[in-house]
């Protein structure tokens with residue numbers, strides 16, 4: 250496999266834009282770092298729009314609903330980003346329950362995670378339980394009411410939360426073990442960590458999901474990147490030709506694998522790694538030099554890489 254091409258010249262930036270019609274953006278580490286917009290990204294996306302390019306945002310971050318993301322995009326200066334362009338994994342989880350598992354509206358769903366999951370479940374007619382219930386902040390005691398399983402719960406969704414505590418782990422475990430482990434166990438994403446504020450690398454949703462997987466000794470259904478089902482849903486809903494679509498992300502085992510396994514960009518490929526988030530150049534070099542050291546080897550290697558997506562507008566204006 251050819252080593253990834255570094256985009257550093259104006260003509261390479263122009264070629265990239267000519268080659269693809271559709272752009273799928275990861276958010277954390279590509280568009281922003283927490284509340285800070287990554288320089289040049291807004292201008293580059295506005296340039297793509299002016300060229301008639303189409304795009305969508307696909308984030309493994311389950312903490313915010315699509316409506317909350319719209320507010321964030323507006324706050325950061327993006328105009329006209331509608332709900333239909335945003336695919337966070339809280340929405341992917343709720344859609345999976347409805348479209349794939351056919352869990353009927355009106356069913357209760359146990360949640361370990363932040364508000365985004367509860368909001369998206371409600372939008373599809375489900376009744377979230379657990380989640381932000383303040384009783385989950387109580388100190389653990391074995392007679393606590395919430396440790397008794399509600400028999401009306403039909404599925405469990407686990408995602409990132411900053412309120413991880415023993416009550417949440419213990420209550421969620423009761424549901425995962427309930428009736429011989431028969432309730433579907435959905436995990437929003439597999440990310441170990443993410444690039445947070447102040448340059449900190451922070452624990453991500455995958456740590457919470459895998460904690461629950463370990464303690465329950467159960468596998469989970471991963472609805473986030475690199476899930477092929479998520480990609481197919483986006484391509485279908487947005488009517489994107491996959492051979493003309495590029496995935497842009499900062500994480501190789503989620504974003505780049507999503508683009509490569511999904512065969513974006515046709516025979517030439519369709520994955521672009523940005524170094525503005527959690528992956529640094531040394532990580533890319535490590536992967537290229539030791540592909541066997543990572544389980545998924547070549548499917549994690551991007552077609553191209555660039556220091557940040559915002560760098561494109563800088564290259565184009567030179």
Ligand SMILES: O=C(O)[C@H](O)[C@H](O)COP(=O)(O)O
Pocket residue numbers: 275276277278307308309310311312409438440441442443452453454455500
């Ligand atoms: O669990 C999380 O919150 C995610 O790991 C993280 O924020 C990744 O989001 P993405 O880079 O897919 O936007």
Ligand SMILES: [Mg+2]
Pocket residue numbers: 275276277278279498499500526
């Ligand atoms: Mg990211």
